[in-house]
Amino acid sequence: MRKRILIAALIALHAAILLAGLLAPYDPANQNRGFPYAPPARIHWVGRSGVYWRPFVYAVSPNLTGYHEDPSQIFPLRFFYRGDSYKLLGLFTADIHLFGVDAPGRIFILGTDAYGRDEFSRLLYGGQISLAAGLLGTLLTLAMAALIGTISGYFGKWADESFMGLAELFLCLPWFYFLVAMRAFLPLHLNPTCTFLLITCVMGSIGWTRPARLVRGVVLSARNRDYVAAARGFGASDFYLIQRHIMPAAFGVLLTQAALLVPQYVTAEAVLSFFGLGIAEPVPSWGNMLSILQQYNVIVSYYWLLAPAGALVVTSVIYWLLADALHHWVKSHSI
Amino acid sequence: MKSGARLALIACLGTPIFVAAAPGPQPLSLAEEVQHVTAEVGRYGGRLVVGQRSEPKTLNPVTAADAISRQVIARCNADLISINRVSQQTEPALAKTWKVSPDGRTFTLNLRKGLRFSDGYPFDADDVIFSFTVYLDEAVASPQRDLLIIDGKPPIITKLDQYTVRFTLPRPYAAGERLFDGLSILPKHLLEKPYKEGRFAKAWTLNAASSAMAGMGPFRVKQYVAGQRIVLERNPYYWKVDRGDHRLPYVDEIVFLFVGGEDQQLIRFEAGDTELISRLSAENYALLSQGAARNGWQLSDLGPSLEYNFLVFNLNDVDSKKLPDIAGKQLWFRELRFRQAVSVAIDRDSIVKLVYGARGTPLWGNVGPGNKLWINHSIPHPARSLEDARELLRSAGFSWNNAGRLLDSTRKPVEFTIITSSSSSQRMKMATLVQDDLSRLGVEVHVVPLDFRAMLDRVFQTFDYEAAIMGLGGGDPDPNPEMNVWLSSGATHLWHLNEIQPATGWEREIDQLMQQQMITLKYDKRKQLYDRVQQLIAENLPFVFLATPDILVGAKAEIGNFHPAVLEDNTLWNADELYLRAPNAGIERAGLR
Numbered sequence A: 001m002r003k004r005i006l007i008a009a010l011i012a013l014h015a016a017i018l019l020a021g022l023l024a025p026y027d028p029a030n031q032n033r034g035f036p037y038a039p040p041a042r043i044h045w046v047g048r049s050g051v052y053w054r055p056f057v058y059a060v061s062p063n064l065t066g067y068h069e070d071p072s073q074i075f076p077l078r079f080f081y082r083g084d085s086y087k088l089l090g091l092f093t094a095d096i097h098l099f100g101v102d103a104p105g106r107i108f109i110l111g112t113d114a115y116g117r118d119e120f121s122r123l124l125y126g127g128q129i130s131l132a133a134g135l136l137g138t139l140l141t142l143a144m145a146a147l148i149g150t151i152s153g154y155f156g157k158w159a160d161e162s163f164m165g166l167a168e169l170f171l172c173l174p175w176f177y178f179l180v181a182m183r184a185f186l187p188l189h190l191n192p193t194c195t196f197l198l199i200t201c202v203m204g205s206i207g208w209t210r211p212a213r214l215v216r217g218v219v220l221s222a223r224n225r226d227y228v229a230a231a232r233g234f235g236a237s238d239f240y241l242i243q244r245h246i247m248p249a250a251f252g253v254l255l256t257q258a259a260l261l262v263p264q265y266v267t268a269e270a271v272l273s274f275f276g277l278g279i280a281e282p283v284p285s286w287g288n289m290l291s292i293l294q295q296y297n298v299i300v301s302y303y304w305l306l307a308p309a310g311a312l313v314v315t316s317v318i319y320w321l322l323a324d325a326l327h328h329w330v331k332s333h334s335i
Numbered sequence B: 001m002k003s004g005a006r007l008a009l010i011a012c013l014g015t016p017i018f019v020a021a022a023p024g025p026q027p028l029s030l031a032e033e034v035q036h037v038t039a040e041v042g043r044y045g046g047r048l049v050v051g052q053r054s055e056p057k058t059l060n061p062v063t064a065a066d067a068i069s070r071q072v073i074a075r076c077n078a079d080l081i082s083i084n085r086v087s088q089q090t091e092p093a094l095a096k097t098w099k100v101s102p103d104g105r106t107f108t109l110n111l112r113k114g115l116r117f118s119d120g121y122p123f124d125a126d127d128v129i130f131s132f133t134v135y136l137d138e139a140v141a142s143p144q145r146d147l148l149i150i151d152g153k154p155p156i157i158t159k160l161d162q163y164t165v166r167f168t169l170p171r172p173y174a175a176g177e178r179l180f181d182g183l184s185i186l187p188k189h190l191l192e193k194p195y196k197e198g199r200f201a202k203a204w205t206l207n208a209a210s211s212a213m214a215g216m217g218p219f220r221v222k223q224y225v226a227g228q229r230i231v232l233e234r235n236p237y238y239w240k241v242d243r244g245d246h247r248l249p250y251v252d253e254i255v256f257l258f259v260g261g262e263d264q265q266l267i268r269f270e271a272g273d274t275e276l277i278s279r280l281s282a283e284n285y286a287l288l289s290q291g292a293a294r295n296g297w298q299l300s301d302l303g304p305s306l307e308y309n310f311l312v313f314n315l316n317d318v319d320s321k322k323l324p325d326i327a328g329k330q331l332w333f334r335e336l337r338f339r340q341a342v343s344v345a346i347d348r349d350s351i352v353k354l355v356y357g358a359r360g361t362p363l364w365g366n367v368g369p370g371n372k373l374w375i376n377h378s379i380p381h382p383a384r385s386l387e388d389a390r391e392l393l394r395s396a397g398f399s400w401n402n403a404g405r406l407l408d409s410t411r412k413p414v415e416f417t418i419i420t421s422s423s424s425s426q427r428m429k430m431a432t433l434v435q436d437d438l439s440r441l442g443v444e445v446h447v448v449p450l451d452f453r454a455m456l457d458r459v460f461q462t463f464d465y466e467a468a469i470m471g472l473g474g475g476d477p478d479p480n481p482e483m484n485v486w487l488s489s490g491a492t493h494l495w496h497l498n499e500i501q502p503a504t505g506w507e508r509e510i511d512q513l514m515q516q517q518m519i520t521l522k523y524d525k526r527k528q529l530y531d532r533v534q535q536l537i538a539e540n541l542p543f544v545f546l547a548t549p550d551i552l553v554g555a556k557a558e559i560g561n562f563h564p565a566v567l568e569d570n571t572l573w574n575a576d577e578l579y580l581r582a583p584n585a586g587i588e589r590a591g592l593r
Helices: A002-018 A119-155 A157-172 A175-185 A192-206 A209-223 A226-233 A238-274 A286-294 A296-301 A303-333 B003-014 B067-076 B125-136 B176-180 B188-196 B262-270 B282-295 B324-333 B336-345 B348-355 B386-395 B425-439 B452-462 B480-486 B505-519 B523-540
Strands: A044-047 A050-063 A066-076 A078-088 A092-100 B047-052 B081-083 B090-092 B095-100 B106-111 B156-161 B164-168 B219-225 B229-234 B253-258 B297-304 B307-313 B360-362 B415-421 B444-450 B467-473 B543-556
Touching (some): A119 A192, A119 A303, A157 A209, A209 A238, A238 A286, B047 B262, B125 B164, B125 B188, B262 B282, B307 B425, B324 B336, B336 B386, B336 B543, B348 B360, B452 B467
Antiparallel strands (some): A044 A050, B156 B164, B219 B229, B307 B543
16 A cells, blocks of 8 residues: 555656646746735635635735735636647647636746746746756766776775775765855856756766665675676676676665665755756756745745745655665565 | 742842943033034933944954945044935034135135044044045055045145144045045054054954054944954044033944844844844845834835946957957947847836835936936936837847847847846846846846856956846945946946047047036036936946835834934944933843843
8 A cells, every 4th residue: 555655656746747837837937027926826616606616716916915815806727728838748839738717817826936937837847857857867876886886896906996995085075065166167157958967967976976885785795696606607707797697686776776866866956056056047946946045034924935845855755765665675575 | 938049039139240331421521622413312321233244354444445344433433524324415523614715626624623532532633634644655555545536646635733634636626525424534643653664454453452442433442252243332532412412422332243144134133132224125124014013113215225236248358269259249239229129128117026025216327316416317217118129129130030039140149148146136136037028039148146256256357257237336426436437447337347548439428527527516517417427328328227226224113313324324324323212122132241
């Protein structure tokens, strides 16, 4: 049962983010300048003339003390609504949104930010960047960790000493300050794709040390096992041994590490963007959406802008549960 | 109650608490030519606690260059003639009266007699001569020196008698008496020795003994605790008195707490630790407004400041081999119709609304409505129009591709980067709004927040930037302090620094007009000249002006004589008149006792 819930949650999270364009009612960069810091919309079923057969929102307008609803103007929620155009899965141009309301009504189910941009739409689109950075960074890390850990553990001697020495050096470098300094040397403007790739590469290539040491440990113990010695005795080459006998032993470790690294890298992207080192406006990412919370008045007045932090927590918890489940699975299937 | 506990309580209550008392004001003597102020009569006692972003760098009035140091220094020192922060007009200070010769070159100042420095030492013309000798000494490198040098020559200062000094300027200088504002008079008896020994710059550092410092201001330095606070105490010899002949200042002490940035200052004010808060952002002002009635805070929106925020394009002579991209884009930036199109496409009302929470004013020129004496009301305020912007671009040879991207005459897509200071959330917001506005013209704009120093380095030194959003102004409303910006040879001629000759005809005309207004003594004539300068700036758009914020300040209800001003220091300019209606309770909470 627990496994099923976990799998459902994993699928739901990734589907929501992959299908951001469909689920989000607006383009994430659309500014509604008349609605800065609008609170989350209240969805009603009951109006002046009783219960309605479909949910609706009232028109809202700003006044001196905040926003107020105008019960005389009702905008029913429409499903599969035609609105801003977007690229579904980055491939197909579409303009169908899961829900929306007719103009001049607006539906901001998670409120708006300082420019009146829909927080819910930005959260979904921001998740694409954050999660993709996490997944690609993890892939890069694991590829490096598998290669270095295997060479180090299998061949030992100077290869082991030099790689593990390098790993120790990497572990003690203050990476955040290094990245801040590095930004100063990069060209002034990098387009969002370049920034995204750069962040992914930087995160991926910094994080290899820990998994590489784990892989090395597993390889070290696997290469001395009897069946490996037997295969070697029959004349198997190093490449064959690594591919056939050593790597499968390290696979479980890599899988568990992957589930741990993804949330770590999603958070790392958020931290970099939070400090202005990541994706630049107006492209959303969970980190640059959270950066507005550096202002005291925002954090005490507009709670809905904490939504990306909630998304980070949910993502991390799902991945940690996955890591836990994988760990148990690997343990029960290990030789 | 057990007898032991009762005894202990009695012992506590009965024990006198020894606190170093602030010096009481000295009795007035007939020989003193004091200045009477018209403010409400207050009561003596109490402490004012004020938050500061960081600690001052120095207490030396001659070498201080940063606003934080100046805020502390201004409380301990006095000038000869002051600009009244509310009326924005000059008024007597240590000079009781002054006379200007008909040719506007000679200023004869009569000093007040019988005054003393905060250490009790008498003040006279020798201190004035000494002070100006130090300010004008190139070796001391005072930031105020440039203001006193006219046509490359210093003024000649002559002592006529013990209380009369004459200043002769190399040529007529309009509103010359405004030059004296902020130039502190130094105690010759304390500073002559270090000056002669070449140690002047090292005198009056933060760690200097308070007995080695004295000034003519309402307070004197009592204690400095590194990283925490600086405490000023009453100058018992201060030369201003109220209508009841009570010597000012009223409060015993002013404490500057080094609390950090604006948000930290706000939190300390909300917590009751500090009594005054200046230069609030609109969001923080709105936050305080919610609790103002409950907490008894007096909050004031003083209206538009004198600061102007603007978008500037890099029109410097850049090396096309070193910075080929920027040199290429300068072809667009130099095109007036391009700058006009950018200006007309920007939604300034949205900037005021979203950046300043409607507590600001859109700008189309360098002089905003906060500067009532000098604003040129005939400068047009064209409404935002994307159609007009497109028309201007079309007439300048730009076109659009099928995707709506703006292309120049060589079919190159128009895109540029705006840099801004990452420490200013307001300018970052402006940049994001401008980015969105220009995207509607098909221009791709990138916003890059940079560390403030890194940004200044690019703007002033390397010229490695395409456009920037910055702010200037905020000091004296007179046109003279703006000379640096508008003269083609000025050090703050941001869009094109180091011009040997004016690069354009309109810059040449501005040079002539600014020089002319500087030597014109009549206000009406000067106003005409400066109106034309404003007109030329608005027509040629070296800066695309955006908006100016309102000055927003706050104080606790118990602060009397709280008359904040648009000019700096907004809340503390009349610190000598401020008083506490009731003993303040914030001190214990701030951990000061």
